[in-house]
Amino acid sequence: MQRKNVLAYGYVGIALVVFLFPIFWVMFTSIKTPVQAFQIPPVWIFKPTLENYAIVFSRQPFVYYFFNSFIVTALSTALSIVTGTLAGYSLARFRIKGQKWVTFTVFFTKMFPPIVLVVPFFIMFRQVGGTDNLWTLTLAYTSFNLPFVIWLMWGFLKELPESLEEAASIDGTSRFGAMWRIMLPLAKPGVAVAAIFCCMNSWNEFLFALNLTGTHAKTLPVMAANFVTQEAILWGPVTAAGTMLMIPMFIFTLLIQKHLVQGLTMGAVK
Amino acid sequence: MHHDQVVSSHYAAPRKRSILSWLDERIRFILLIPAFLIMTLVFLYPVVYTFYLSFHDWTFFTLDDPPFVGLRHIMHVLQDTGFYMSLGRTAIYVGVGVFLQFLLGFTLALAVNRIKLGHGIATTLLVLPMMVTPVVVGLIWKFILDYNFGIFNYALTLLGFGKIAVLNSNELALPSLIMVDTWQWTSFMFITLLAGLKSLPGEPFEAARMDGATAWQTLRHVTLPLMKRVIIVSLVLRTAGAIKVFDQIFVLTGGGPGTATETTSILLHRKAFVDFDFGYAAAFAIVLTVFVGILCWMAIRSLYSEK
Numbered sequence: 001m002q003r004k005n006v007l008a009y010g011y012v013g014i015a016l017v018v019f020l021f022p023i024f025w026v027m028f029t030s031i032k033t034p035v036q037a038f039q040i041p042p043v044w045i046f047k048p049t050l051e052n053y054a055i056v057f058s059r060q061p062f063v064y065y066f067f068n069s070f071i072v073t074a075l076s077t078a079l080s081i082v083t084g085t086l087a088g089y090s091l092a093r094f095r096i097k098g099q100k101w102v103t104f105t106v107f108f109t110k111m112f113p114p115i116v117l118v119v120p121f122f123i124m125f126r127q128v129g130g131t132d133n134l135w136t137l138t139l140a141y142t143s144f145n146l147p148f149v150i151w152l153m154w155g156f157l158k159e160l161p162e163s164l165e166e167a168a169s170i171d172g173t174s175r176f177g178a179m180w181r182i183m184l185p186l187a188k189p190g191v192a193v194a195a196i197f198c199c200m201n202s203w204n205e206f207l208f209a210l211n212l213t214g215t216h217a218k219t220l221p222v223m224a225a226n227f228v229t230q231e232a233i234l235w236g237p238v239t240a241a242g243t244m245l246m247i248p249m250f251i252f253t254l255l256i257q258k259h260l261v262q263g264l265t266m267g268a269v270k
Numbered sequence: 271m272h273h274d275q276v277v278s279s280h281y282a283a284p285r286k287r288s289i290l291s292w293l294d295e296r297i298r299f300i301l302l303i304p305a306f307l308i309m310t311l312v313f314l315y316p317v318v319y320t321f322y323l324s325f326h327d328w329t330f331f332t333l334d335d336p337p338f339v340g341l342r343h344i345m346h347v348l349q350d351t352g353f354y355m356s357l358g359r360t361a362i363y364v365g366v367g368v369f370l371q372f373l374l375g376f377t378l379a380l381a382v383n384r385i386k387l388g389h390g391i392a393t394t395l396l397v398l399p400m401m402v403t404p405v406v407v408g409l410i411w412k413f414i415l416d417y418n419f420g421i422f423n424y425a426l427t428l429l430g431f432g433k434i435a436v437l438n439s440n441e442l443a444l445p446s447l448i449m450v451d452t453w454q455w456t457s458f459m460f461i462t463l464l465a466g467l468k469s470l471p472g473e474p475f476e477a478a479r480m481d482g483a484t485a486w487q488t489l490r491h492v493t494l495p496l497m498k499r500v501i502i503v504s505l506v507l508r509t510a511g512a513i514k515v516f517d518q519i520f521v522l523t524g525g526g527p528g529t530a531t532e533t534t535s536i537l538l539h540r541k542a543f544v545d546f547d548f549g550y551a552a553a554f555a556i557v558l559t560v561f562v563g564i565l566c567w568m569a570i571r572s573l574y575s576e577k
Contacts, residue, residue, distance in 0.1 A: 022399075023398060023410070029413070037419075109313060118542065206517040228409050246401075261465040
């Protein structure tokens with residue numbers, strides 16, 4: 001028994017090192033000077049500096065791209081949460097014929113490779129004069145956020161007892177009132193999980209942003225990728241940009257911790 | 271739901287049938303309308319539109335008046351060895367990657383489930399790779415594997431080996447991408463399977479211990495059967511994620527060297543946005559969609575047969 005625990009601790013320890021070292025290494029390099037970032041053998045002892053961060057801010061309109069990312073994330077999350085929660089409620093509360101087909105549809109949209117949508121989006125948006133535009137990018141992000149919210153809220157609301165609404169309708173409350181005043185307040189935890197996942201997915205999104213934006217609506221991941229696809233890569237600023245992209249994600253992780261699995265598996269595993 | 275009808279007919283009579291109550295009775299459909307409209311706009315229409323695109327010859331010069339070519343593009347895709355090569359690479363990437371992630375994630379979940387001290391903090395830290403922005407994952411590993419400035423090659427020289435340009439090697443590029451994917455997504459398998467392990471009932475394990483089952487027998491005959499549903503869900507979702515992969519590969523190798531790491535997403539992207547052959551890309555997308563649809567149908571069946 002004792003020996004097995006030692007083995008378990010050893011395994012977890014190794015996993016921790018392998019999992020965390022790359023993240024640590026990038027953050028660690030980001031606070032070196034741009035010259036030290038290139039040095040091999042690596043410098044381990046140095047005076048921390050924010051020079052790399054200063055370069056990111058001065059060479060690229062970082063704040064501008066940050067706001068682009070922020071706006072698209074917020075808009076798409078809001079749109080998906082509002083419409084998706086209502087649809088999820090409808091699916092959960094009323095028996096609709098062919099529910100298995102609805103499941104298939106939502107499931108299919110989850111599995112669907114977004115690359116397939118990029119080409120039609122590109123031409124559609126071009127036809128309405130909406131390329132390189134935050135509004136159309138928001139719509140594009142909603143294509144993966146909305147099915148996720150519907151699926152998650154459907155699963156979440158199905159679990160809430162129907163007797164609550166029955167009691168309300170016996171009291172003469174309308175169905176809308178029962179939903180609005182009784183069910184939705186109870187659904188808040190589910191909505192929070194769905195919203196944080198939408199934020200994470202939008203914040204991380206790269207494929208749509210890469211192909212549907214130019215200089216105007218560019219988001220942070222595209223900016224970060226531009227740093228490394230050049231010939232001579234400035235590793236110092238790259239690590240700084242990477243760190244700044246990671247930090248919000250880690251904050252989200254702490255917020256969502258208890259509901260992580262629920263969100264990841266869209267309610268299929270509790 | 272019979273009670274819906276009962277309640278509504280009961281209350282419709284005394285209440286004045288205003289437009290509001292008419293709407294209220296149809297709320298189930300009304301609530302679906304906004305989501306349905308948006309899904310039509312951002313999903314259904316683009317997919318249908320892709321069919322239309324694939325029947326025309328869209329290049330950069332014919333964007334405004336593309337000539338009709340019928341099924342030519344789709345036939346091209348089906349005869350293109352490059353297409354099948356990219357499918358093969360994606361299959362290797364997904365198959366090997368998801369298998370490794372499952373193996374490592376499951377063993378890690380078993381290990382973490384066993385330990386008491388530091389259980390919570392270990393769980394939190396072990397999910398971090400999954401939370402890193404995929405583009406940043408690409409960037410992290412590009413830095414680590416860099417030929418001149420990367421710590422990987424530095425470690426190799428310390429150990430007395432020669433340096434390797436991992437990402438520029440025909441043989442090593444795809445395996446290293448699989449390794450990066452495994453680094454990021456073992457977390458996912460770990461956390462979902464750990465949640466599964468924690469939700470298992472205690473009695474079967476008690477019974478197994480009473481019967482003097484070895485650890486391996488318990489795992490094989492008690493844990494695995496009880497975990498079947500969770501395992502299927504995790505495998506299906508991870509497969510769905512791996513099939514879509516684009517960001518890390520785009521940053522790390524861009525499909526190269528040559529076409530050594532050109533998965534379906536990367537190839538489709540190149541056809542559309544480097545070669546500007548939208549018609550071909552659309553046809554490619556249709557074939558891919560049908561493919562994913564079949565996979566998805568199989569996944570749904572395996573999920574539903576569990577219930």
